[in-house]
Amino acid sequence: MEKSEDCILCRIARGEIKSYKVYEDDFALGILDVNPCAEGHCLVVPKKHMERFYEMDDEDLGRLFSAVKIVANKIKKAISPDFVCIFIRGGRISHLHVAVFPSMKNDSLSGFPQSNFEKVTVDLDEVAERIGNA
Ligand SMILES: [Zn+2]
Known part of the structure; x- marks a missing residue:
């Protein structure tokens, strides 16, 4: 870690680095991504350092996704995209961040x-069984 x-x-989150804040509550922060892939591309992050959403307790996960929902609706209202997408991978920055961004029909996210x-x-039967039984 x-x-x-x-x-x-x-x-x-501690306010030591400037950010472009669009939302804040006591658990999470919504900020603009400084390397946006679309106008309105935001990140929603827990204020305390966490790495994997699937390792969070359910209460924290609920609080994070409540913030994601609020930011998604703000993007929808302000930017009017066809869709608001979320993406979580965590490859470049270990601190959990949910990318929340507007998407239009036929943009590079189509498909x-x-x-x-x-x-x-893949053998769908075998993979479904393996994941289902994990
Ligand atoms: Zn961190």
């Missing part, structure tokens, strides 16, 4: 994620 004193999103990956052939 990255030390929170070095983590850029912890530093933003995502299949449009971004080579087609793979």
Whole structure:
């Protein structure tokens, strides 16, 4: 785990680094992504350092996604996109961040994620059984 004193999103949450805030409550912060892929591309982050959404307790997860919903509706109201999308991966910054961004019909997200990956052939019965039994 990255030390929170070095983590850029912890530093933003503490107000040590300027951010473009669009929403804040006692658990989460909604900010503009400074490298946006669309006008209105936001990040919603928990104020305390967490890494994986699937490791969070249910209460914290609910609070995070309540903030995501609020920010999504703000984007919808302000930008009027066809869709508001969310994406969580966490590859570049370890601090959990939900990307919330507007999307239009036929933009580069159309068909995502299949449009971004080579087609793979899998045994759907076997994979469903393996995940279902995990
Ligand atoms: Zn952090």
